Amino acid sequence: xxxxxKFDKILLSHGSGGxxxxxxxxxxxxxxxxxxxxxxxxxxxxxxxxxxxxxxTDSYVVSPIFFPGGDIGKLAVCGTANDLAMSGARPxxxxxxxxxxxxxxxxxxxTIIESVNTAAMEVGVTIVTGDTKVVQRGSxxxxxxxxxxxxxxxxxxxxxxxxxKPGDKVLLSGPIGDHGIAVLSKREGLSFTTVLESDCAPLxxxxxxxxxxxxxxxxxxxxxxxxLATTLNxxxxxxxxxxxxxxxxxxxxxxxxxxxxxxxxDPLYIANEGKLVAIVPAEHAxxxxxxxxxxxxxxxxxxxxEVCANNPGRVVMKTRIGSSRIVDMLxxxxxxxxx
Amino acid sequence: xxxITEFRRxxxxxxxxxxxxxxxxxxxRLMEFCGGHTVTIFKYGIRQILxxxxxxxxxxxxxxxxxxxxxxxxxxxxAKIPQVIIATFGDMLKVPGSHTSLQELKxxxxxxxxxxxxxxxxxxxxxxxxxSVVFLGIGFETxxxxxxxxxxxxxxxxxxNYYVLSLHKLCPPVIRTILDSGEVELQGLVxxxxxxxxxxxxxxxxxxxxxxxxxxVSGFEPVDILQCVVMLVxxxxxxxxxxxxxYRRGVHPEGNEEAMRLMEQVFEPGPAAWRGIGExxxxxxxxxxxxxxxxxxxxxxxxxxxPYEPDGCICxxxxxxxxxxxxxxxxxxxxxxxxxxxxxxxxxxGTCSAYYNYGEGRDG
Numbered sequence: 001x002x003x004x005x006k007f008d009k010i011l012l013s014h015g016s017g018g019x020x021x022x023x024x025x026x027x028x029x030x031x032x033x034x035x036x037x038x039x040x041x042x043x044x045x046x047x048x049x050x051x052x053x054x055x056x057t058d059s060y061v062v063s064p065i066f067f068p069g070g071d072i073g074k075l076a077v078c079g080t081a082n083d084l085a086m087s088g089a090r091p092x093x094x095x096x097x098x099x100x101x102x103x104x105x106x107x108x109x110x111t112i113i114e115s116v117n118t119a120a121m122e123v124g125v126t127i128v129t130g131d132t133k134v135v136q137r138g139s140x141x142x143x144x145x146x147x148x149x150x151x152x153x154x155x156x157x158x159x160x161x162x163x164x165k166p167g168d169k170v171l172l173s174g175p176i177g178d179h180g181i182a183v184l185s186k187r188e189g190l191s192f193t194t195v196l197e198s199d200c201a202p203l204x205x206x207x208x209x210x211x212x213x214x215x216x217x218x219x220x221x222x223x224x225x226x227x228l229a230t231t232l233n234x235x236x237x238x239x240x241x242x243x244x245x246x247x248x249x250x251x252x253x254x255x256x257x258x259x260x261x262x263x264x265x266d267p268l269y270i271a272n273e274g275k276l277v278a279i280v281p282a283e284h285a286x287x288x289x290x291x292x293x294x295x296x297x298x299x300x301x302x303x304x305x306e307v308c309a310n311n312p313g314r315v316v317m318k319t320r321i322g323s324s325r326i327v328d329m330l331x332x333x334x335x336x337x338x339x
Numbered sequence: 340x341x342x343i344t345e346f347r348r349x350x351x352x353x354x355x356x357x358x359x360x361x362x363x364x365x366x367x368r369l370m371e372f373c374g375g376h377t378v379t380i381f382k383y384g385i386r387q388i389l390x391x392x393x394x395x396x397x398x399x400x401x402x403x404x405x406x407x408x409x410x411x412x413x414x415x416x417x418a419k420i421p422q423v424i425i426a427t428f429g430d431m432l433k434v435p436g437s438h439t440s441l442q443e444l445k446x447x448x449x450x451x452x453x454x455x456x457x458x459x460x461x462x463x464x465x466x467x468x469x470x471s472v473v474f475l476g477i478g479f480e481t482x483x484x485x486x487x488x489x490x491x492x493x494x495x496x497x498x499x500n501y502y503v504l505s506l507h508k509l510c511p512p513v514i515r516t517i518l519d520s521g522e523v524e525l526q527g528l529v530x531x532x533x534x535x536x537x538x539x540x541x542x543x544x545x546x547x548x549x550x551x552x553x554x555x556v557s558g559f560e561p562v563d564i565l566q567c568v569v570m571l572v573x574x575x576x577x578x579x580x581x582x583x584x585x586y587r588r589g590v591h592p593e594g595n596e597e598a599m600r601l602m603e604q605v606f607e608p609g610p611a612a613w614r615g616i617g618e619x620x621x622x623x624x625x626x627x628x629x630x631x632x633x634x635x636x637x638x639x640x641x642x643x644x645x646p647y648e649p650d651g652c653i654c655x656x657x658x659x660x661x662x663x664x665x666x667x668x669x670x671x672x673x674x675x676x677x678x679x680x681x682x683x684x685x686x687x688x689g690t691c692s693a694y695y696n697y698g699e700g701r702d703g
Contacts, residue, residue, distance in 0.1 A: 323384025326698025
């Protein structure tokens with residue numbers, strides 16, 4: 001038993017760079033992730049790559065750090081892997097940096113790192129480098145994680161938010177709002193009972209299968225913060241087109257609808273962590289949908305609308321009663337710190 | 340939760356729209372009093388789908404919007420007292436008072452916390468015995484009973500650091516004021532659903548009887564609103580003026596007697612200041628003398644200063660149904676949800692916010 005394990009809580013000295021810090025790294029990271037690049041413990045991981053590289057980073061500050069359907073560790077891997085996948089890249093390596101508030105139980109850290117590892121294995125990425133800092137109580141909230149990732153983009157793939165063209169179809173991989181509502185249901189001072197779990201999941205296998213049947217996918221984006229409405233607005237503005245969707249085609253779980261009614265929220269603006277929006281050439285929409293339906297993360301995929309030329313930058317929704325209205329970007333922050 | 344999807348069914352909506360088109364011939368201006376109704380009407384595009392002879396105008400039924408700056412400034416002054424924790428519904432945070440908002444104070448370190456119920460504020464008071472928790476009691480008859488219950492609970496548990504700033508407002512008196520002003524002529528009133536769930540449908544009888552205006556209590560789903568319009572159209576076309584309920588699953592004509600008893604036990608009617616309308620007698624709820632030790636205005640000595648209204652903002656006219664947001668020179672220019680000037684753009688139930696968010700009156 002090393003000195004580190006004598007303390008059941010993370011102390012400031014675990015981040016000091018000294019002996020306790022080394023033990024922490026060895027016990028919680030090197031042993032769990034078990035790969036030669038990380039085990040060298042050099043200042044940088046050295047990787048040989050060829051091809052077009054995608055590079056992305058994201059920080060995770062979700063509160064609470066454990067939520068139904070996942071935890072901050074799983075989120076930190078899936079979120080960054082998904083950002084890579086949304087540019088068509090196959091995720092290769094991740095970095096993992098932690099800012100820990102002193103007092104975090106080591107058992108919680110262990111659970112989170114194990115879930116980082118499980119998620120990384122599902123994605124097929126290696127954690128090759130990392131950092132750990134411990135800050136005084138109150139300077140962080142339990143645990144913040146940053147991951148950066150690199151991936152390789154296949155040669156014939158060109159995916160960008162600015163590629164949508166009039167006539168293209170808009171696909172959504174499944175029901176919206178699960179993540180935001182699941183996290184919210186566990187918020188201190190706001191607990192309510194729901195059967196919902198976060199949809200937090202890696203989407204790189206789904207994207208790879210979609211690209212297999214059509215390399216001409218124009219845009220991919222995961223509707224995280226700001227929800228589906230904000231993502232569609234971003235795409236419409238970037239591509240200088242309008243997007244028309246049909247309310248009835250957008251899947252929403254009844255439990256999300258019910259919670260949104262109670263809290264005065266709109267599912268269109270609630271965050272997702274395992275969904276994607278794809279804009280694809282109309283003639284490829286059916287075959288892409290078929291492969292999506294065969295993947296566990298695209299089973300409930302649907303065609304929700306199309307891209308039009310008029311009113312560029314606008315998102316318009318045909319409502320259930322047959323009328324239509326504008327869907328704007330999220331303004332403000334109805335749900336702070338959900339990712 | 341069939342209560343939601345059943346009332347969003349497109350086949351039901353289509354049937355009701357067909358009935359409206361078939362039966363409605365007379366020009367009719369209908370006011371939806373409640374901000375919740377305004378949101379449904381805009382969210383589902385109900386205005387565009389109604390025949391041209393039916394005009395829907397929004398009324399003063401957004402409790403945040405009608406809160407006068409004099410009252411907002413009191414809340415802000417209370418928030419500045421170091422020992423005070425302000426507990427509030429989230430919508431209040433962004434509303435600009437005369438000089439600042441609770442959101443800005445919060446960013447500067449003032450202790451302002453969002454709760455979803457007054458009972459959460461009670462728990463907060465118990466967890467912070469050395470602080471004073473002031474709950475901002477904003478709302479209509481809908482929220483007043485639970486806030487009355489919180490005061491009774493605090494009394495029962497001898498919690499002596501819980502206070503309420505009661506800015507509650509009552510709906511029937513202000514509707515009378517609007518009708519008496521003669522500024523807006525109405526052929527029908529979509530009566531508030533949640534308020535009526537508490538007070539019943541009888542408090543609207545005077546509108547049908549004394550003013551000859553058809554009244555129908557509505558629910559909040561698109562099918563509810565369309566059903567309500569069908570019933571109002573029927574009254575208009577047949578020359579009747581009665582109070583009817585299109586929201587039977589939520590509203591009983593006699594209301595919720597227990598909720599009204601709680602409200603009456605703790606509060607008594609008093610004058611209240613409404614933005615754009617002014618002081619309306621007996622349209623507010625004052626904490627009764629026997630519970631005045633929970634009244635934040637009695638417990639703290641505050642000086643909110645002189646209220647100030649932003650230049651050019653016509654929220655007051657919009658709340659009376661006299662003007663619409665596109666009539667305002669600030670709308671979609673100086674005043675947007677990101678940078679709101681008036682409260683009707685801030686509150687999710689505000690008329691300006693509904694126009695803006697659902698794209699009416701905006702270019703393109």
